[in-house]
Amino acid sequence: MARLANWLRLAAMMVVSAMLAVTTFSAAAGVDLPKLEKGKGDKCVEDTQYMRKNHMDLLKHQRDDTMRRGIRTTKHSLKQCVECHASSNTGSVASSKEDFCAACHSYASVKLDCWDCHATKPGVKPIKQGSTGQTSNARSTLSSSPLLASGMNGGVK
Amino acid sequence: MNDTVENKVEERRNFLKTGAVVAAATVAPGVLMYGVAHSRAPEEAASGNVRWGMLIDSSKCGDGCNDCVTACNTENGLSGETGPQDTQYIRKLDIKDLRNGRVHSLPMLCQHCENPPCVDVCPTGASMKRADGIVLVDRHICIGCRYCMMACPYKARSFVHEPLTDQNPEVPRGKGCVESCTFCVQRVDRDENPACVDACNSNGHMAMLFGDLNDPQSPVSLAMQTQPSTEVRADLRLNTGVRYQGI
Numbered sequence: 001m002a003r004l005a006n007w008l009r010l011a012a013m014m015v016v017s018a019m020l021a022v023t024t025f026s027a028a029a030g031v032d033l034p035k036l037e038k039g040k041g042d043k044c045v046e047d048t049q050y051m052r053k054n055h056m057d058l059l060k061h062q063r064d065d066t067m068r069r070g071i072r073t074t075k076h077s078l079k080q081c082v083e084c085h086a087s088s089n090t091g092s093v094a095s096s097k098e099d100f101c102a103a104c105h106s107y108a109s110v111k112l113d114c115w116d117c118h119a120t121k122p123g124v125k126p127i128k129q130g131s132t133g134q135t136s137n138a139r140s141t142l143s144s145s146p147l148l149a150s151g152m153n154g155g156v157k
Numbered sequence: 158m159n160d161t162v163e164n165k166v167e168e169r170r171n172f173l174k175t176g177a178v179v180a181a182a183t184v185a186p187g188v189l190m191y192g193v194a195h196s197r198a199p200e201e202a203a204s205g206n207v208r209w210g211m212l213i214d215s216s217k218c219g220d221g222c223n224d225c226v227t228a229c230n231t232e233n234g235l236s237g238e239t240g241p242q243d244t245q246y247i248r249k250l251d252i253k254d255l256r257n258g259r260v261h262s263l264p265m266l267c268q269h270c271e272n273p274p275c276v277d278v279c280p281t282g283a284s285m286k287r288a289d290g291i292v293l294v295d296r297h298i299c300i301g302c303r304y305c306m307m308a309c310p311y312k313a314r315s316f317v318h319e320p321l322t323d324q325n326p327e328v329p330r331g332k333g334c335v336e337s338c339t340f341c342v343q344r345v346d347r348d349e350n351p352a353c354v355d356a357c358n359s360n361g362h363m364a365m366l367f368g369d370l371n372d373p374q375s376p377v378s379l380a381m382q383t384q385p386s387t388e389v390r391a392d393l394r395l396n397t398g399v400r401y402q403g404i
Contacts, residue, residue: 063297064297065202067293067295067297068285068287068295069202069203069287069288070197070202070287070288070289070346071199071200071201071202072199072346072347073199073200074199079326079327116320116321116331116333117296117321117324117329117330117331117334118324118326118329119323119324119325119326119329121326122326123325123326123327
């Protein structure tokens with residue numbers, strides 16, 4: 001019984017330190033760490049720490065599942081990342097250096113080609129049919145240039 | 158190797174035989190309209206029990222009508238330009254019978270072959286056929302070599318030469334890759350028809366049917382069982398998933 005209580009105390013301490021670590025990570029602007037806007041909802045699709053480390057593996061797995069096998073689950077879908085992590089400012093995950101994916105990648109000098117093809121802004125659901133001209137106009141005000149996005153992702157060389 | 162070719166030929170013979178039998182009952186056009194009645198859960202992979210296919214009645218395909226092409230462009234975010242370097246998933250072709258001058262027009266798109274030459278020649282495995290027969294380019298793997306474009310007898314593929322902006326989030330596309338009609342795979346995977354088929358039907362032309370060729374009860378199979386249909390370049394024995402009537 002006593003041993004269990006000890007375990008619980010240890011677990012509680014670990015949780016607290018983990019929380020501290022998270023706060024310092026996002027609030028330590030002094031150390032020049034990227035400032036990340038919190039995503040929609042209260043948690044990510046997996047544990048936050050796991051996501052920081054492994055999101056690229058989840059995405060590449062999902063990519064092959066969807067592309068080659070037609071599996072359309074949403075949990076690890078790139079479209080969903082964009083839905084939740086689009087900036088409240090630019091509406092995009094990678095059109096300015098402050099946007100979620102770009103901020104961290106620029107800090108870590110990671111360059112993605114994903115935005116050459118994938119939209120960096122969430123889809124506009126009501127737009128379906130309509131004249132081609134109208135739709136592309138509506139989209140151009142809503143999506144950013146993927147060129148800009150990859151440029152920003154690359155950050156300062 | 159020889160054995161499988163023999164089998165294919167045999168299969169095709171059987172297919173043509175059934176295609177030639179004209180049954181007395183015709184299916185009302187209203188029944189033909191919505192071909193897709195298949196349900197697959199999001200976590201379930203595409204299955205080899207299904208083979209998606211299309212039947213196009215070019216006699217119902219109006220001269221100068223471009224509705225399928227317009228819908229395709231909107232759905233897939235294509236510019237609608239038709240120059241030699243522009244992407245076209247569907248091309249409207251005018252065909253003339255030189256013996257009697259009869260002219261008619263038909264949509265040409267990826268024929269979603271059972272034995273696709275584009276897949277044969279691809280050096281990276283990017284050109285692929287999904288289990289349910291949809292032929293795709295996995296653009297994550299495509300290196301843009303364009304062998305597949307040369308191998309395709311239907312000229313159905315395009316190469317993206319310039320950077321693109323403002324893509325539809327549902328349809329990622331970008332510079333440096335080959336692309337072609339996907340049967341609107343993003344729609345098919347949620348039980349909808351390809352955009353061209355919906356546009357053709359909802360505008361009242363009823364020239365296009367989409368559905369599962371392996372399901373004898375699907376409207377597209379029923380139509381093929383009751384009316385003659387042709388493969389373009391049947392001599393190549395590609396067993397195309399797109400069939401035509403009236404050509």
